[in-house]
Amino acid sequence: MADRDPRPRQLPLDLPGRPALRREDFLAAPGNSAALALIDAFPNWPARVVCLVGPEGAGKSHLAAIFAEHAGAQTVAARDLVREKVPDALSTGALVLEDMEAGAFCEAALFHLLNLAREQHAYLLMTARTPPSGFALATADLSSRLRAVPVFEIAPADDALLAAVLVKLFADRQLAVDEPTVQYLLLRMQRSVAGAQRVVEALDAAALAARRPVTRAFAAQVLRERPALGTADEDD
Known part of the structure; x- marks a missing residue:
């Protein structure tokens, strides 16, 4: 019988990050x-x-x-x-x-x-x-x-805006994510602002439950487990 992970898992509360809705927070494009x-x-x-x-x-x-x-x-x-x-x-x-x-x-x-x-x-x-x-x-x-x-x-977001949206959405949830992770997600998520919102929500909940930072490897794992969040086959 496999050993169980002794570390407790934190159950994420369904409390979405509060978006910053000031004028200076709006991403112009x-x-x-x-x-x-x-x-x-x-x-x-x-x-x-x-x-x-x-x-x-x-x-x-x-x-x-x-x-x-x-x-x-x-x-x-x-x-x-x-x-x-x-x-x-x-x-x-x-x-x-x-x-x-x-x-x-x-x-x-x-x-x-x-x-x-x-x-x-x-x-x-x-x-x-x-x-x-x-x-x-x-x-x-x-x-x-x-x-x-x-x-x-308002036209659908282009790549530059989607990348900026990802950074903003993570920041709204007090999550620091590096550029390689953002670019990885940009290539694999559903290509819309709504798709960015869904993938950030999923990664935030998964990171909280696992008590892990959101890295490229962790993002790849979550997208493999939840293929509906992406549009392409994932690889590391």
Whole structure:
């Protein structure tokens, strides 16, 4: 019978690292320059209602958080918006409406929000993965309003940005990871910001449980054990 490892294993708590969402923490890149310029230009916007569009993890929520702090805006998930709470949501004169998705919000509530925002000259920043102008809606007037909303798209991250995102995500979790490990992960993980988030979460939990630092060898081991995190066969 094989000897058991006498060292106790630490059970990781499901406590995600708190992301740094200040302006100076945002990773600027060519693909997000227009969206970042919009946030930096507030309140000199082309319209008082605008929408940030990009894939999961592209930085929409980070930019929205920067805007919310600067404008004193509340933040409401689109799925939670209800008509009777619209006046309260706009009470500060600015609002972030997060994660708009076709079929996942109340059309009457959104229509009322857009009308009230216009009446009160309030600012509204919406975020979505696809342009709201393409949503199939039952309310024709709402479709017309959404088609008129300026859209600022965030492109998928390139290699340089993904590497910087990995470093930032590890730093958010107080993990020091060297450049060879970052490059190893960059070549093997799912090539998106969301993929970077998943692999960092997995490595953080595994390192805590094993009480080991995140090295290239340890990353290779975790990716072998969890192939869904990667896109290629792993080798050392």
